[in-house]
Amino acid sequence: MRRDYFTLQVSNVDWVDEDGPPERPTVTISFEGPVATLRERLTGPAGEPLDAGETDVAFRLQTAVDEEDAQGVVSVTNRITGDFVLELNESAENVLKFIRAARRYGEHAGDEGEYGVHILLDDEEFVSYDKSTFLVYNVDGNLLRNQSLIPSGVEL
Numbered sequence: 001m002r003r004d005y006f007t008l009q010v011s012n013v014d015w016v017d018e019d020g021p022p023e024r025p026t027v028t029i030s031f032e033g034p035v036a037t038l039r040e041r042l043t044g045p046a047g048e049p050l051d052a053g054e055t056d057v058a059f060r061l062q063t064a065v066d067e068e069d070a071q072g073v074v075s076v077t078n079r080i081t082g083d084f085v086l087e088l089n090e091s092a093e094n095v096l097k098f099i100r101a102a103r104r105y106g107e108h109a110g111d112e113g114e115y116g117v118h119i120l121l122d123d124e125e126f127v128s129y130d131k132s133t134f135l136v137y138n139v140d141g142n143l144l145r146n147q148s149l150i151p152s153g154v155e156l
Helices: 035-041 094-110
Strands: 007-011 026-031 057-061 070-078 082-093 116-119 124-131 135-137
Touching: 007 082, 026 035, 026 082, 035 082, 035 116, 057 094, 057 124, 070 094, 082 094, 094 116, 094 135
Parallel strands: 026 116, 057 135
Antiparallel strands: 007 026, 057 070, 070 082, 116 124
Protein backbone atom coordinates (compact mmCIF):
# COMPACT_ATOMS: atom_id res chain seq x y z
CA MET A 1 0.00 0.00 0.00
CA ARG A 2 1.43 3.35 -0.98
CA ARG A 3 2.39 5.77 1.77
CA ASP A 4 0.96 8.70 -0.15
CA TYR A 5 -2.54 7.20 0.22
CA PHE A 6 -2.42 8.34 3.86
CA THR A 7 -2.78 11.74 5.48
CA LEU A 8 -1.93 12.28 9.14
CA GLN A 9 -3.46 15.08 11.17
CA VAL A 10 -2.83 15.76 14.85
CA SER A 11 -4.90 17.73 17.31
CA ASN A 12 -4.54 18.90 20.90
CA VAL A 13 -0.76 19.33 20.92
CA ASP A 14 -0.31 23.13 21.04
CA TRP A 15 -1.40 23.40 24.69
CA VAL A 16 2.03 22.09 25.77
CA ASP A 17 3.96 25.00 24.23
CA GLU A 18 1.29 27.50 25.24
CA ASP A 19 1.19 26.15 28.82
CA GLY A 20 -2.58 25.71 28.52
CA PRO A 21 -4.89 23.20 30.16
CA PRO A 22 -4.13 19.56 29.23
CA GLU A 23 -5.98 18.15 26.24
CA ARG A 24 -5.80 14.56 25.05
CA PRO A 25 -3.60 14.45 21.91
CA THR A 26 -5.21 12.70 18.97
CA VAL A 27 -3.91 11.54 15.62
CA THR A 28 -6.29 11.01 12.72
CA ILE A 29 -5.10 8.95 9.78
CA SER A 30 -7.17 9.33 6.63
CA PHE A 31 -6.89 6.81 3.80
CA GLU A 32 -7.48 7.62 0.15
CA GLY A 33 -6.82 4.37 -1.68
CA PRO A 34 -8.23 0.87 -2.17
CA VAL A 35 -10.35 0.58 0.97
CA ALA A 36 -10.82 -3.20 0.81
CA THR A 37 -7.09 -3.83 1.31
CA LEU A 38 -6.76 -1.60 4.38
CA ARG A 39 -10.05 -2.85 5.83
CA GLU A 40 -8.69 -6.41 5.58
CA ARG A 41 -5.44 -5.42 7.33
CA LEU A 42 -7.41 -3.74 10.13
CA THR A 43 -9.59 -6.80 10.67
CA GLY A 44 -8.77 -9.89 12.74
CA PRO A 45 -9.42 -13.53 11.82
CA ALA A 46 -12.94 -13.42 13.31
CA GLY A 47 -13.91 -10.54 11.00
CA GLU A 48 -13.93 -7.91 13.76
CA PRO A 49 -11.76 -4.79 13.60
CA LEU A 50 -8.48 -5.12 15.52
CA ASP A 51 -8.68 -3.57 18.97
CA ALA A 52 -6.12 -1.27 20.56
CA GLY A 53 -4.30 -4.15 22.28
CA GLU A 54 -3.78 -5.88 18.94
CA THR A 55 -1.95 -2.93 17.37
CA ASP A 56 1.29 -1.05 17.90
CA VAL A 57 2.23 2.45 16.74
CA ALA A 58 5.84 3.36 15.99
CA PHE A 59 8.02 5.94 14.25
CA ARG A 60 11.14 4.86 12.38
CA LEU A 61 13.57 7.66 11.56
CA GLN A 62 15.05 7.79 8.08
CA THR A 63 17.64 10.40 9.09
CA ALA A 64 19.36 11.35 12.35
CA VAL A 65 16.90 12.70 14.93
CA ASP A 66 18.89 15.93 15.38
CA GLU A 67 19.18 16.58 11.64
CA GLU A 68 17.31 19.63 10.36
CA ASP A 69 14.10 18.52 8.63
CA ALA A 70 14.50 14.96 9.97
CA GLN A 71 11.98 12.58 8.41
CA GLY A 72 10.65 9.15 9.22
CA VAL A 73 7.85 6.65 8.81
CA VAL A 74 4.86 6.29 11.13
CA SER A 75 3.58 2.73 11.19
CA VAL A 76 0.70 0.82 12.68
CA THR A 77 1.36 -2.91 12.99
CA ASN A 78 -0.68 -5.94 13.92
CA ARG A 79 0.81 -7.01 17.26
CA ILE A 80 -0.33 -10.62 16.83
CA THR A 81 1.10 -11.27 13.34
CA GLY A 82 3.77 -8.54 13.19
CA ASP A 83 2.41 -7.44 9.81
CA PHE A 84 2.38 -3.78 8.85
CA VAL A 85 -1.16 -2.45 8.70
CA LEU A 86 -0.11 0.93 7.32
CA GLU A 87 2.87 3.23 6.90
CA LEU A 88 3.13 6.91 6.09
CA ASN A 89 5.88 9.52 5.86
CA GLU A 90 6.01 12.26 8.48
CA SER A 91 8.49 14.80 9.85
CA ALA A 92 10.29 13.93 13.06
CA GLU A 93 9.49 17.37 14.48
CA ASN A 94 5.73 16.75 14.22
CA VAL A 95 5.92 13.24 15.68
CA LEU A 96 8.18 14.22 18.58
CA LYS A 97 5.94 17.21 19.40
CA PHE A 98 2.97 14.83 19.46
CA ILE A 99 4.80 12.40 21.78
CA ARG A 100 5.75 15.27 24.14
CA ALA A 101 2.09 16.31 24.33
CA ALA A 102 1.00 12.70 24.90
CA ARG A 103 3.57 12.28 27.67
CA ARG A 104 2.44 15.48 29.43
CA TYR A 105 -1.21 14.53 29.04
CA GLY A 106 -0.47 11.11 30.54
CA GLU A 107 0.94 12.82 33.63
CA HIS A 108 -2.51 14.34 34.17
CA ALA A 109 -4.75 11.52 32.92
CA GLY A 110 -3.55 8.54 34.92
CA ASP A 111 -4.85 5.28 33.47
CA GLU A 112 -6.93 6.82 30.66
CA GLY A 113 -4.28 6.42 27.95
CA GLU A 114 -2.10 9.19 26.71
CA TYR A 115 -3.39 9.63 23.14
CA GLY A 116 -6.05 8.57 20.69
CA VAL A 117 -5.78 7.19 17.16
CA HIS A 118 -8.60 7.38 14.63
CA ILE A 119 -8.32 5.66 11.26
CA LEU A 120 -10.74 6.84 8.60
CA LEU A 121 -11.75 4.89 5.49
CA ASP A 122 -13.71 6.87 2.89
CA ASP A 123 -13.94 9.76 5.39
CA GLU A 124 -15.68 7.55 7.98
CA GLU A 125 -14.09 6.31 11.17
CA PHE A 126 -13.32 2.59 10.93
CA VAL A 127 -11.36 2.16 14.18
CA SER A 128 -10.56 4.32 17.19
CA TYR A 129 -7.88 3.40 19.71
CA ASP A 130 -6.74 4.64 23.09
CA LYS A 131 -2.97 4.12 23.17
CA SER A 132 -0.25 4.67 25.73
CA THR A 133 2.84 3.44 23.87
CA PHE A 134 4.51 5.08 20.85
CA LEU A 135 7.95 3.67 20.06
CA VAL A 136 10.62 5.66 18.21
CA TYR A 137 13.49 3.94 16.40
CA ASN A 138 16.61 5.50 14.91
CA VAL A 139 17.76 4.98 11.33
CA ASP A 140 19.61 1.79 12.40
CA GLY A 141 16.49 0.29 13.99
CA ASN A 142 17.52 0.86 17.61
CA LEU A 143 14.88 1.96 20.11
CA LEU A 144 15.24 5.59 21.26
CA ARG A 145 13.82 5.29 24.78
CA ASN A 146 14.05 9.01 25.59
CA GLN A 147 12.02 9.98 22.53
CA SER A 148 9.52 7.10 22.87
CA LEU A 149 6.32 7.08 24.88
CA ILE A 150 6.62 4.07 27.15
CA PRO A 151 4.33 3.74 30.20
CA SER A 152 6.00 3.00 33.52
CA GLY A 153 6.11 -0.68 34.34
CA VAL A 154 6.34 -1.77 30.68
CA GLU A 155 9.29 -4.02 29.88
CA LEU A 156 10.61 -4.03 26.32
